[in-house]
């Protein structure tokens with residue numbers, strides 16, 4: 001049975017697809033978005049999160065580490081990340097819960113058993129399971145196995161994806177997918193690369209193929225990040241692409257950048273990577289919504 005690395009499972013969600021849903025967050029992502037709000041999802045392997053404010057500096061984690069990755073500096077524990085193998089031994093000995101693992105290896109069957117516990121809620125609400133991340137396509141066999149088990153049990157399946165994967169791999173997961181929540185971050189490929197580390201050609205090609213060849217419903221999701229992709233010109237170009245290539249039945253969610261993920265960078269001891277982005281206000285979101293609606297699309301703020 002396929003195995004993979006999961007960093008969170010959230011139940012009773014009213015976001016990321018219809019009805020009441022269980023969200024399964026998988027680790028690993030081929031993008032590195034400047035504004036990433038789940039930096040603990042980017043790497044493919046389990047990582048230690050350090051809650052420094054809980055650390056008493058007792059030093060129990062030092063001898064526990066087989067790689068000499070832990071140091072005490074100015075009364076607090078730190079991790080030399082390049083030495084850390086993610087074994088979790090320091091987490092086991094920390095009584096203050098200052099060290100917490102992000103990511104655990106699970107089998108597809110174990111994930112399915114978690115998902116199916118809420119079957120009654122899915123039936124009553126039209127909900128189901130959504131695989132998110134990170135990027136579910138970064139663990140394609142694992143994602144396909146989870147979705148296959150869910151579909152066999154009659155559970156509605158969705159994936160939230162960046163679409164950055166070769167088509168043959170994508171199809172193996174889409175075979176068991178009822179709905180695709182597809183991120184579109186920038187229409188200009190050079191700007192897309194500056195924001196995310198990768199160009200957008202494959203992403204745009206894949207979403208067209210999902211629509212034209214597989215006819216799976218798509219919800220286009222646009223993160224609105226001032227200073228990066230929120231200018232009216234890009235939003236208008238995104239609307240034009242969706243209307244022309246995916247059709248006016250494709251619903252659109254525009255998602256305002258928020259700052260909730262910023263604290264996570266210090267948990268990963270990556271302070272230097274936080275960028276200073278001011279979230280868009282309600283008025284700006286409404287203006288962008290109207291720009292997209294002018295193309296004939298149905299656009300929701302949030303989703």
Ligand code: SF4
Pocket residue numbers: 054055056057058059060061062076077093094095096097098099
């Ligand atoms: S991380 Fe935990 S075990 Fe390590 S020094 Fe801090 S409180 Fe002690």
Ligand code: SF4
Pocket residue numbers: 048064065066067068069070079083084085086087088089090091
């Ligand atoms: S997870 Fe393992 S290797 Fe990494 S700091 Fe903790 S004990 Fe050391």
